[in-house]
Amino acid sequence: MSVKPLARELRASLAFIERNFNLTKRYWKWEVVFFLYTIANSITMGFIGKGVEAFSGTPVDTNYLILYMLIGSILWGYLSILFEIVAETVAWERWEETIEYTFMAPVRRSTHLLSTCGYAILYGLLRSVVILGIVSFFFDLNLAGANFISAVGILFVASFSFIGLGVVAAILPLISPEKGVQVVHIFQALLLMFSGVYYEIDVLPVWMQNVAKLSPATYALRGMRASILEGQNFSSQWSNIWPLILMGAVLLPAGLKIFSIMEKWAKRKGVLKRSG
Amino acid sequence: MAIAIHAKNIVKKFKKNKKIVTALKGIDIDIYEGEIYGLLGPNGSGKSTFIRIASTLLFPDEGEIEIFDHDVRKHPKYVQEIMNRVSVEASFFRKLSAYENLFYSAGIHGISKKEAFNKIESLIDKVGLDRKRLKDPLEDFSRGMQQKVAIARAFMTDPKILLLDEPTTGLDPRAKKDVQKLILDLRARTKATILLTTHDMNEAEKLCDRVSIIHNGRIMITGHPQELKRKLVNKISNPTFEDVFIEFTGLSFEDAEYGKSSKEVVSA
Ligand SMILES: Nc1ncnc2c1ncn2[C@@H]1O[C@H](COP(=O)(O)OP(=O)(O)OP(=O)(O)O)[C@@H](O)[C@H]1O
Ligand SMILES: [Mg+2]
Numbered sequence A: 001m002s003v004k005p006l007a008r009e010l011r012a013s014l015a016f017i018e019r020n021f022n023l024t025k026r027y028w029k030w031e032v033v034f035f036l037y038t039i040a041n042s043i044t045m046g047f048i049g050k051g052v053e054a055f056s057g058t059p060v061d062t063n064y065l066i067l068y069m070l071i072g073s074i075l076w077g078y079l080s081i082l083f084e085i086v087a088e089t090v091a092w093e094r095w096e097e098t099i100e101y102t103f104m105a106p107v108r109r110s111t112h113l114l115s116t117c118g119y120a121i122l123y124g125l126l127r128s129v130v131i132l133g134i135v136s137f138f139f140d141l142n143l144a145g146a147n148f149i150s151a152v153g154i155l156f157v158a159s160f161s162f163i164g165l166g167v168v169a170a171i172l173p174l175i176s177p178e179k180g181v182q183v184v185h186i187f188q189a190l191l192l193m194f195s196g197v198y199y200e201i202d203v204l205p206v207w208m209q210n211v212a213k214l215s216p217a218t219y220a221l222r223g224m225r226a227s228i229l230e231g232q233n234f235s236s237q238w239s240n241i242w243p244l245i246l247m248g249a250v251l252l253p254a255g256l257k258i259f260s261i262m263e264k265w266a267k268r269k270g271v272l273k274r275s276g
Numbered sequence B: 001m002a003i004a005i006h007a008k009n010i011v012k013k014f015k016k017n018k019k020i021v022t023a024l025k026g027i028d029i030d031i032y033e034g035e036i037y038g039l040l041g042p043n044g045s046g047k048s049t050f051i052r053i054a055s056t057l058l059f060p061d062e063g064e065i066e067i068f069d070h071d072v073r074k075h076p077k078y079v080q081e082i083m084n085r086v087s088v089e090a091s092f093f094r095k096l097s098a099y100e101n102l103f104y105s106a107g108i109h110g111i112s113k114k115e116a117f118n119k120i121e122s123l124i125d126k127v128g129l130d131r132k133r134l135k136d137p138l139e140d141f142s143r144g145m146q147q148k149v150a151i152a153r154a155f156m157t158d159p160k161i162l163l164l165d166e167p168t169t170g171l172d173p174r175a176k177k178d179v180q181k182l183i184l185d186l187r188a189r190t191k192a193t194i195l196l197t198t199h200d201m202n203e204a205e206k207l208c209d210r211v212s213i214i215h216n217g218r219i220m221i222t223g224h225p226q227e228l229k230r231k232l233v234n235k236i237s238n239p240t241f242e243d244v245f246i247e248f249t250g251l252s253f254e255d256a257e258y259g260k261s262s263k264e265v266v267s268a
Helices: A003-026 A028-056 A062-087 A089-096 A099-103 A109-136 A148-175 A180-194 A206-212 A216-229 A235-269 B047-054 B076-082 B098-108 B113-127 B143-155 B173-190 B201-207 B225-230 B241-250 B255-267
Strands: B003-016 B019-032 B036-040 B062-067 B083-086 B161-165 B193-197 B210-215 B218-223
Touching: A003 A028, A003 A109, A003 B098, A028 A062, A028 A109, A062 A089, A062 A109, A062 A148, A062 A180, A062 A216, A089 A099, A089 A148, A089 A180, A109 A148, A109 A235, A148 A180, A148 A216, A148 A235, A180 A206, A216 A235, B003 B047, B003 B193, B019 B036, B019 B047, B019 B062, B019 B193, B019 B218, B036 B047, B036 B173, B036 B201, B047 B062, B047 B161, B047 B193, B062 B076, B076 B083, B083 B143, B098 B113, B098 B143, B113 B143, B113 B173, B143 B173, B173 B193, B173 B201, B201 B241, B210 B225, B210 B241, B218 B225, B218 B241, B225 B241
Parallel strands: B036 B193, B036 B210, B083 B161, B161 B193
Antiparallel strands: B003 B019, B003 B062, B210 B218
């Protein structure tokens, strides 16, 4: 690409990010509601961890359990935000009725989608850090042995595959104006069930464990827990890292490619916008 | 004169609940550069469908469409760079301000912030926008004001081709006049080619160099407004342009089908 088209794509990219920021700002009441929901959820999970000792009657490592649950909850919160922003980008524009204007702009679809993902990552990270800060007030957490650098590394590697999943999910509202968003939510619930957000996947039946191996969230969660609970280095976690890299390398380009194929399909069928 | 929009035998069918609606049944249109071309027809006759096809948002089932000799389907980016559109719905992020909406639109068209700001400044007075309200959310704007922002959004990119789908529907007489003046100004200033649809026959007669009357997905007749009126002098004394519309959308060889498809299908 020569300089001029590149500059245009960059401006477009910034425009998408700024638009999303403005939307978040203007719909702040929704954001607050969702934020409080996530916090309450995380705290609940933390207390479930704390309560285990009382159920079982045997002494357990409560600090470990609380952190175990909190990592699940906060990472899931991050994943949900990322997933939702990306997956609903089409649904949102359909609802605002701006979709035709966005789709007739001279900008690459990859610029459009990846900029939205970039915003989602920034927003999701910021939100997770704030949640972690608030939640830590409620529990006496011992993070002395945690390896945060390793945790950030895992999160970074995992984000590519999460974005890939988000782009794949964004296709559904593109091809089905009525049911697409609901299907995305079902997809999200399945991801929660299979990926070991609040339990080790070994507790699942074997067939479910096999499905879990296909979810990037499984490796991300495992990697985060290994880093924070056991203080493992990034470099010692190759078994979690390579599946994430592989899935990112497959899901992201495949997601973009399928999106553009389905965009053409939508333009043939006239489902980009129904009324008018 | 160069041909700006060349459409040949455009057919477009939609499948809705197992029913097939043929929105366009073989449309041929040639629009010259710098022309204001009207596409007139009853509700559901296929005007917006044609505009969507020209603007890369919809692919035709048959036929070809070229913008300055570039196939719309093969070179969407070329077309998108030189085109913009105003549609009957305002289509904005309703909670975002006029500025935020305009900057977004400028950005995705590759225009820098500074340039966009200058463009907006120069358009505010021309379009008749109230500078003080540009920071308010679009949802607080009246329909006429929203439409003016939509026009500013389209003009901002200096389009060589402008598609105007009922830009004045729902505007008060003054706002309507303002918009009409803007359209004429733009053409005079930039030699932009404009495709306009409207249900206001006076507006069509006033603005358009040529019009096509489309009915049930077919072009019934094409010509200069005056020329079309002259065709009726033997039938009606002093025909108005409205008479032309009524005449050419009434005398359908598929009158029977018209009653069904255009009423039922539009509400479906
Ligand atoms: N995306 C779509 N999916 C299904 N049917 C469609 C779609 N777009 C248009 N149609 C149908 O095609 C026909 C032509 O519609 P179109 O919107 O082009 O009419 P129009 O001339 O613009 O009408 P109006 O004056 O009411 O705006 C209608 O029967 C409409 O229901
Ligand atoms: Mg229409």
